[in-house]
Amino acid sequence: MVKNNIETHKFDAEIGKVLNLVINSLYTNKDIFIRELLSNASDACDKLRYELNINQELAKKLENHELKITISVDEKKKILTISDTGIGMSKDELINNLGTIAKSGTQNFIETLSDNEKKNNELIGQFGVGFYSSYMVADKVEVTSAKAGSSVAYIWTSEVKGEFTISESRDKIKGTKIQLHLKKDMQNFLDKFSIKNIVKTYSDHISFPIELLTNEKDVAVEIINSSQAIWSRAKTEVKKEEYNSFYKTIAHAVSDPWLTIHNKAEGVIEYTNLLYIPSERPFDLFHPDRKCQVKLYVKKVFITEDNVELIPGYLRFLRGVVDSQDLPLNISRETLQNNAIIDKIRSSIVKKIFAELAKKLKKSRESYEKFWNNFGAVLKESLCEYSVDKDKIFDLCLFKTSKSAGKYITLSEYIENMQKDQKAIYFLIGSDEASLAESPQIEAFLAKDIEVIFLTDGVDDFWLSTNPTYQEKELKSVTKSGQDIENIAADKKTEQENKQNESELKDLLELVKEALKEQVAEVRISKKLTTSPACLAATEGGMDIRMERMLIEQGQLKESSKKIFELNAKHKIIQNMNNLAKTQKEEAIEYAKILFDQACIIEGEAIKDPLQLAKRIGKLLEAKIAA
Secondary structure (H helix, E strand, C coil): CEECCEEEEECCHHHHHHHHHHHHCCCCCCCHHHHHHHHHHHHHHHHHHHHHHHCHHHHHHCCCCCCCEEEEEECCCCEEEEEECCCCCCHHHHHHHHHCCCHHHHHHHHHHCCCCHHHHHHHHHHCCCHHHHHHHCEEEEEEEEECCCCCCCEEEEECCCCEEEEEECCCCCCEEEEEEEECHHHHHHHCHHHHHHHHHHHCCCCCCCEEEEEECCCCEEEECCCCCCHHHCCHHHCCHHHHHHHHHHHHCCCCCCCEEEEEEECCCCCEEEEEEECCCCCCCCCCCCCCCCEEEEECCEEEECCCCCCCCHHHCCCEEEEEECCCCCCCCCCHHHHCHHHHHHHHHHHHHHHHHHHHHHHHCHHHHHHHHHHHHHHHHHHHHCCCCCHHHHHCCCCEEECCCCCCCECHHHHHHCCCCCCCEEEEEECCCHHHHHCCHHHHHHHHCCCCEEEECCCCHHHHHCCCCEECCEEEEEHHHCCCCHHHCCCCHHHHHHHHHHHHHCHHHHHHHHHHCCCCEEEEEECCCCCCCCEEEECCCCCCCHHHHHHHHHCCCCCCCCCEEEEECCCCHHHHHHHHHHCCCHHHHHHHHHHHHHHHHHHHCCCCCCHHHHHHHHHHHHHHHHHC
């Protein structure tokens, strides 16, 4: 709607939900709105600085243009103003950037927001809704902005209420000016000492000068930040509090980082990195649209944090900056994709991160386990790559096992506990540790005191498909290990019993195999069952059962392969079936089919005919009750 050259627009429906939550949720620390607006202003200046380096026409037009941020207060009108001389926004950008948010991010924000103040403060910036934190303290916000190089500025205004207006501004400004009409109970943010303290706490590192207009008549200006890139300073000059403050700003976090890595690489390539590992898992760690959040600078000029493989996906939890001295300032984002210097920086950073994690694991196991709980599943994604040194990655991995009582162990610790004749590292994949601990697949392993690693992360299916080894020992699924388990801690008595069982159950095995020939590859006496009557096993050269099922669900395999059906010769059910098969073969076959379906259910496999299973169980119950 247009009236008197003022356009009125409705907020995107999702924006309305965000604003309502931001305004009405309880926040103990409302200072963050200044942090967010200054961070946005800094980004705007960074973007313009980049454009001036690659766009000669714009550079000529804006010759001697000063990049800065200004904070001013109007105590009479109760207005706090934060302005910058950065890239600015056009009319369309004002509408699109301030009137809508990508729905997926907004919906995640809404779903994640809670009454936990600490958590909510952290979420404000993570979801790209930092600008809207203004409405925690203001009941009206005016944004005046002109796109760099344009002489026309526009005003975006909203008092929330479901709508905003756009009109052309009479002011000739460069960049963006945000005016916050403060609520009555928020006018403490007009106090200049409070503003100085907030800037010093959250934004002292910003590499553009932040001015505080202290006397509008005399235009007296005070620079209230150090205006020096923190990563360019020597480590000995930076206090822990400064590192933490910078992290909280770029990561939009409340808690301190788990690890800070600040170093300067010199030699073939020269770069500085200041990287952080968060102490808490980001909400969108596994979101398919998640992007790298390490900013690339060239000689302190911000270049990008998108569409460049500066950090591999399996380290996407990193926050921070990398500043290169070797890349040209006018390099395009497209050229960065296949740049040899970027490749070398990435390789160097990966080695540095792995080295720091190894130190942490050795020196502070308890702290490292907290990191692993947050990011272990992501780090294991690196095992899917064929080019990496997997032993070095495995050295960083922690696992829970059948013998670890819920605690973590390393693979080297697993090997120390291996049986004398054990040649492989055994694992079992499942949805949770409790069900894996009760799985029939590990009964013989428990009986022989052989440790089994429990794997419950979705990524485990993928890296295990690359047939990994560690210290020349194969990682082997227990679902494929029926033949070699008898060679571990073997004894002659057990061997004789197995031979006797195979002889006694020979006819039953043939009967069951014939009855299930369309569903099984083989029927055999189990070497790994001790208390369960039956189970499924993958063929020796076949795929792990869960991995195969996952590929079927993703449409990469058409159907499930035939499994081995193993019977526990010592179980009473099997012994009774063997006796029954001698006189009532059909009844024995019915019991075998029930056991087969039961084994499928335990392994999460689809049952061919659930109705027939129900009928068989009903018939069995009917006979039992009648007896």
